[in-house]
Amino acid sequence: MKISKLEQMENEGVDGVPLEERRKFLKFGLAVTGVFLGGSVLSLTSVRNASGGAGPVPEAGKFPYRPHYSMVIRQNRCIDCERCKEACVRTNHVPEYGFRTTILERRHVIGPDEEETIFMPVLCNHCNRPPCVRVCPTTATYKDKKNGIVMMDIKKCIGCKTCMAACPYNARYFNEEIRAVDKCNFCFDTRLSRGEKLTACAAACPAHVRVFGDLTDTSSELYQIIHAPERTVWVLRPETGALPNVYYVNA
Amino acid sequence: MKDKSRFAGLLAVAVSVILAAAVAHGGDEEDGGRIIFTKPVKAVVFDHKVHVAGAGLECDSCHDEIFEMETGQAESRDDFTMESLYQGKYCGACHDGDTAFASNTRCTLCHIGVKGYMREMGGGEAARSGH
Numbered sequence: 001m002k003i004s005k006l007e008q009m010e011n012e013g014v015d016g017v018p019l020e021e022r023r024k025f026l027k028f029g030l031a032v033t034g035v036f037l038g039g040s041v042l043s044l045t046s047v048r049n050a051s052g053g054a055g056p057v058p059e060a061g062k063f064p065y066r067p068h069y070s071m072v073i074r075q076n077r078c079i080d081c082e083r084c085k086e087a088c089v090r091t092n093h094v095p096e097y098g099f100r101t102t103i104l105e106r107r108h109v110i111g112p113d114e115e116e117t118i119f120m121p122v123l124c125n126h127c128n129r130p131p132c133v134r135v136c137p138t139t140a141t142y143k144d145k146k147n148g149i150v151m152m153d154i155k156k157c158i159g160c161k162t163c164m165a166a167c168p169y170n171a172r173y174f175n176e177e178i179r180a181v182d183k184c185n186f187c188f189d190t191r192l193s194r195g196e197k198l199t200a201c202a203a204a205c206p207a208h209v210r211v212f213g214d215l216t217d218t219s220s221e222l223y224q225i226i227h228a229p230e231r232t233v234w235v236l237r238p239e240t241g242a243l244p245n246v247y248y249v250n251a
Numbered sequence: 252m253k254d255k256s257r258f259a260g261l262l263a264v265a266v267s268v269i270l271a272a273a274v275a276h277g278g279d280e281e282d283g284g285r286i287i288f289t290k291p292v293k294a295v296v297f298d299h300k301v302h303v304a305g306a307g308l309e310c311d312s313c314h315d316e317i318f319e320m321e322t323g324q325a326e327s328r329d330d331f332t333m334e335s336l337y338q339g340k341y342c343g344a345c346h347d348g349d350t351a352f353a354s355n356t357r358c359t360l361c362h363i364g365v366k367g368y369m370r371e372m373g374g375g376e377a378a379r380s381g382h
């Protein structure tokens with residue numbers, strides 16, 4: 001039918017539409033708005049598998065990657081000596097205006113005249129649902145299919161910095177020298193792929209704050225720490241739903 | 252007239268220099284001030300005031316048996332480590348969980364980190380934070 005003829009047609013109204021047709025139409029609409037998809041498209045409904053009180057650590061055996069690289073930060077052991085930062089800069093040639101990992105500092109009032117200092121190491125969380133990957137227009141940043149590391153393909157990066165805005169953890173910076181966004185990749189190119197077992201930061205830490213490992217290995221220290229009964233484990237900014245792979249505990 | 256005012260100016264400068272020196276020296280004599288250790292890690296603060304005025308220790312509580320009077324002596328030794336503290340050396344002589352809080356607790360009370368060190372040295376931490 002030609003569009004010009006469509007205009008000349010008479011409006012049939014909805015009374016004549018069979019019930020089945022209506023139902024199909026509504027179903028289609030609901031599918032598009034995400035009601036049938038557990039809210040994952042437009043988030044009009046809550047996430048179907050959300051479970052309060054269970055904590056951020058996935059149940060044993062429910063890790064999507066193999067090896068599933070992860071890091072646990074034993075936060076209250078951090079003394080901000082910044083040897084991790086120095087090791088990272090040396091290993092990954094990080095310029096002084098950027099960082100792949102850094103230490104945040106927070107003063108916490110614990111009494112009338114008493115404060116404590118909390119040092120919080122931060123780095124890329126290698127999220128299972130990384131917002132940075134989702135927004136990258138050229139797929140320059142991607143989730144490695146095998147080990148889950150959020151990688152950068154700097155040849156594809158156009159420097160639009162959308163990933164920097166999307167990252168909930170401020171874990172990315174624009175590297176002027178390579179004209180691309182740079183970030184932590186768990187030292188994959190500089191250490192892991194060369195047979196090293198630890199990232200540079202984890203190896204340099206004198207207080208064993210950063211425990212790096214493979215979550216699918218149930219005998220690993222990393223696995224043991226975050227699955228210890230009664231231990232409180234937390235992640236940063238869980239409300240973003242990014243499912244981060246950097247866990248925090250107090251030792 | 253001109254000579255007189257110049258003399259007065261010089262005198263004022265001289266007096267203020269002597270006063271400043273006396274204050275600084277007196278401060279040193281009173282207690283050892285704040286000691287910042289940078290080895291083996293950056294950085295640890297020891298505040299004499301907290302220990303002398305606060306905890307009521309005498310000079311000879313620590314000097315010269317646990318720590319030499321001269322700054323930097325403990326730091327120059329290889330055994331100036333947490334492990335030694337756990338064995339009762341250096342700060343561990345009191346920080347054993349009995350006399351004072353144990354050395355393996357409350358890390359950041361003494362460990363002020365690189366950020367704390369930069370503040371002590373008068374540099375803004377913003378200069379180092381990287382963004």
